[in-house]
Amino acid sequence: MKTLIIENIDPKKIGELMTVSRLFCDIPDIIALGEGQIPGLFGKAWQTDKTVAANLVSSVTAIIKQENYDVILMSVSTLGTGLAGPLSVALSAPVVTEVTFVHPDMVIERPVYGGKAIIKQKLESTPAILTIRRKYFETAKLEGTTESVLLDSIEQKVKLVAEKHEQTEGIPLEDADVIVSGGRGIGVSDNFTMLQHMADQFNGAVGASRGAVDEGWASPTKQIGQTGKIVAPSVYFAVGISGASQHLAGIANSKCVVAINKDEDANIFNRARFGIVCDYKKIVPVLTQAIMEDR
Amino acid sequence: MHIAVLAKVVPDYEVPSMDFELSNNRAHERFSRMLGLYDENAIETGIQLKGKTSSSLTIISYGLESDIQFLRKGVAMGADKLVLVKGTSDDAGIIAQNLKQAIDNLEDVDLILAGQQSADMDRGVVPGILAQMLGTAFIPQVGYIDYKNGDWTVSQMTATGQRELEFQGPGVLSITSIPENVPRIPAVRAIFAAKKKPVIKLNGIEQGKMPLQEISVEIPKIESVCEFIDAQDPNEAVKSLLTRLSEERYI
Ligand SMILES: Cc1cc2nc3c(=O)[nH]c(=O)nc-3n(C[C@H](O)[C@H](O)[C@H](O)COP(=O)(O)OP(=O)(O)OC[C@H]3O[C@@H](n4cnc5c(N)ncnc54)[C@H](O)[C@@H]3O)c2cc1C
Ligand SMILES: Nc1ncnc2c1ncn2[C@@H]1O[C@H](COP(=O)(O)O)[C@@H](O)[C@H]1O
Numbered sequence: 001m002k003t004l005i006i007e008n009i010d011p012k013k014i015g016e017l018m019t020v021s022r023l024f025c026d027i028p029d030i031i032a033l034g035e036g037q038i039p040g041l042f043g044k045a046w047q048t049d050k051t052v053a054a055n056l057v058s059s060v061t062a063i064i065k066q067e068n069y070d071v072i073l074m075s076v077s078t079l080g081t082g083l084a085g086p087l088s089v090a091l092s093a094p095v096v097t098e099v100t101f102v103h104p105d106m107v108i109e110r111p112v113y114g115g116k117a118i119i120k121q122k123l124e125s126t127p128a129i130l131t132i133r134r135k136y137f138e139t140a141k142l143e144g145t146t147e148s149v150l151l152d153s154i155e156q157k158v159k160l161v162a163e164k165h166e167q168t169e170g171i172p173l174e175d176a177d178v179i180v181s182g183g184r185g186i187g188v189s190d191n192f193t194m195l196q197h198m199a200d201q202f203n204g205a206v207g208a209s210r211g212a213v214d215e216g217w218a219s220p221t222k223q224i225g226q227t228g229k230i231v232a233p234s235v236y237f238a239v240g241i242s243g244a245s246q247h248l249a250g251i252a253n254s255k256c257v258v259a260i261n262k263d264e265d266a267n268i269f270n271r272a273r274f275g276i277v278c279d280y281k282k283i284v285p286v287l288t289q290a291i292m293e294d295r
Numbered sequence: 296m297h298i299a300v301l302a303k304v305v306p307d308y309e310v311p312s313m314d315f316e317l318s319n320n321r322a323h324e325r326f327s328r329m330l331g332l333y334d335e336n337a338i339e340t341g342i343q344l345k346g347k348t349s350s351s352l353t354i355i356s357y358g359l360e361s362d363i364q365f366l367r368k369g370v371a372m373g374a375d376k377l378v379l380v381k382g383t384s385d386d387a388g389i390i391a392q393n394l395k396q397a398i399d400n401l402e403d404v405d406l407i408l409a410g411q412q413s414a415d416m417d418r419g420v421v422p423g424i425l426a427q428m429l430g431t432a433f434i435p436q437v438g439y440i441d442y443k444n445g446d447w448t449v450s451q452m453t454a455t456g457q458r459e460l461e462f463q464g465p466g467v468l469s470i471t472s473i474p475e476n477v478p479r480i481p482a483v484r485a486i487f488a489a490k491k492k493p494v495i496k497l498n499g500i501e502q503g504k505m506p507l508q509e510i511s512v513e514i515p516k517i518e519s520v521c522e523f524i525d526a527q528d529p530n531e532a533v534k535s536l537l538t539r540l541s542e543e544r545y546i
Pocket of ligand 2: 302333337355356394411416419420
C-alpha cells in the first residue's frame with residue numbers, strides 16, 4: 001500500500017512512524033517539516049520549513065491526491081492533530097487518531113474512555129489517515145538520508161509570530177530511565193524541588209500529573225498522560241498521584257511503577273509494582289539521601 | 296462578537312479502571328454523566344474572552360435531550376444560551392456535521408472553541424473536521440487567547456514549549472488545560488439563573504458517517520500485583536524498596 005509519512009524532522013518520531021509504515025509497505029514516502037537533512041531512506045520526499053498545520057492542509061492534500069496514497073501516517077502532536085481532521089474532510093478519508101496497534105486487514109486499535117477500554121475499528125476506504133500514539137511502536141533505525149524537493153503552495157492562514165522552547169536541564173522525560181512524578185498531593189509548588197533532588201540522584205527526570213500542572217506547580221510540558229507525554233522508563237515513581245486512568249495511559253509501557261500515596265485505596269496501587277502508603281514528605285527525603293549515600 | 300463553545304456530556308471519566316464496565320460496547324448507563332473536562336476548560340476560556348471582548352457566548356452540544364441538565368453547568372459558569380442538536384452518534388463525521396448545522400443556524404459566530412479531547416472518545420479530531428467543513432483554520436492545543444484590532448493571537452502549547460500564532464477569524468481552536476483556565480465553580484445564584492437561560496433544540500441529521508466499521512470494544516485485563524512496603528519506619532521502608540528494585544533489576 002502506498003504510504004506517506006508526514007512528520008517534523010525528528011529521528012525518533014520518524015523512526016516510530018517508519019516502524020508503523022512497514023506494516024503497510026516496503027518504503028514509504030515522506031513530507032518532512034523543518035530544517036536539516038531528512039533521516040532515513042524514503043521513496044519520494046518533500047520538505048518545507050513551514051510547520052503550522054493549518055497552512056499545510058491544501059498543499060498536503062494536493063500531493064496525496066496526485067500520488068494516490070493509501071495510508072497517511074503522523075504522530076500525535078500539534079502537527080498530526082492539526083492536520084488529521086482537516087485532511088480527512090479534504091480527502092473524504094476515514095481518520096483514526098491515537099492509534100496504539102495495527103492489525104492485519106486495516107483493523108486499527110486505540111484506547112477510549114481514558115484508556116479504560118480499547119476500540120477496534122476497520123478502515124473501510126483509502127486513503128486512510130492515522131495519528132500514532134508515541135512510544136507504542138519501536139523506533140526504527142534510520143540509515144542514510146533522503147534528498148527532497150520543496151513543498152510549495154503553502155497558505156498563510158495562520159501566522160507564526162514566535163516560538164519558545166523550554167530549556168530543560170538534564171535528560172528529557174521521553175528518554176529518562178527513571179522518572180519521579182508529582183501530583184496534586186505534593187501540596188505546594190516548592191516541594192517539586194524535593195522531587196527534582198530525588199530525580200537527580202537517579203540521573204532521571206521530573207514529571208507531573210495534570211493535577212499538579214493545573215495548580216501551576218509544573219510546566220505543561222512536564223505533564224504525563226493521555227494528553228501529556230507518553231513515557232516508558234524502567235522505574236516510574238508516582239508521588240501524590242491518584243492514578244486516574246488518563247494519567248496511567250501515559251505510563252502504560254513503564255517497566256516498574258512505585259507509588260507513594262497516603263491513601264491506601266488510591267487507584268495508583270492497582271498499577272504499581274511497589275507501593276508505600278505514607279505521606280511522601282516522610283519518604284522522599286530519606287529515599288534521596290539513601291541513594292546519595294549508596295553512590 | 297459571538298463565541299461558540301462545543302461541549303459534550305460524557306459518562307463519569309473519573310470512574311477507576313477496576314470499576315469500569317461496558318454495556319453494548321459503551322460505558323455502562325449506570326455511570327453518572329458530566330461535562331467533559333477539557334470542554335469545561337474551553338467554556339472557562341470562552342467566559343474569560345467574553346469578558347475581555349464584550350462578546351456573547353453560546354454552548355453547542357450534540358447529544359441527548361436528557362443531558363441538558365448537565366450542560367446547564369456550563370451555562371451557569373457564564374454562557375448566554377445553549378444549543379442542543381439531538382442525536383446519539385459517536386461518529387466524528389456525523390458529530391461534526393451536526394455541530395456545523397448548529398453553527399450555520401447561529402449565523403454570526405466569530406470564534407469556535409472546543410475541548411482538546413472528549414472525555415469518552417479521547418480522539419481530538421472533531422474540531423479539526425468541523426473547521427475544514429466550515430472552511431476555517433483549525434489550531435489544536437491552545438492555552439491563551441487574545442483579541443486585538445481584528446486579529447486573534449493565541450498560544451499553542453507544544454511538547455517542548457509554546458508557539459504564538461496569529462490569525463483573522465473565524466477559526467476553530469481546541470483548548471488545552473492551563474492553570475488560568477481551571478473551570479470556575481458556578482455560584483448557587485448562577486445555577487438558578489441558568490435554568491432560565493434559553494435552550495434551542497435542533498433535530499440531528501445522520502449525514503457524514505466516516506468509512507469506519509466498529510469491530511469491538513473491550514476492557515483490557517488489569518493484573519494487580521502491588522507489593523506493599525511497610526512504611527512504619529521510613530528508613531527501613533526505603534531500604535526494602537531499594538533492595539527489591541535492585542533484586543528485580545529495575546535499577
Ligand atoms: C480527556 C482527559 C485527559 C486527561 N489527560 C490527563 C493526562 O494526560 N495526565 C494526567 O495526569 N491527567 C489527565 N487527566 C486528568 C485525570 O483524570 C485526573 O484528574 C488527574 O490525573 C488527577 O491528578 P492527581 O492525581 O495529581 O490529583 P488527585 O486525583 O487530586 O490526587 C492526589 C493524590 O495525592 C494523594 N496525596 C495527598 N496528599 C499526599 C501526601 N502528603 N503524601 C502522599 N500522597 C498524598 C491523595 O491521596 C491523592 O491520591 C485527563 C482527564 C481527561 C478527562
Ligand atoms: N457530541 C459533541 N457535542 C459537542 N461537542 C463535541 C461533541 N463531540 C466532540 N465535541 C467537541 O470536540 C472536542 C474533541 O472531541 P473528540 O474528537 O471526540 O475527542 C470535544 O472536547 C468537544 O469540544
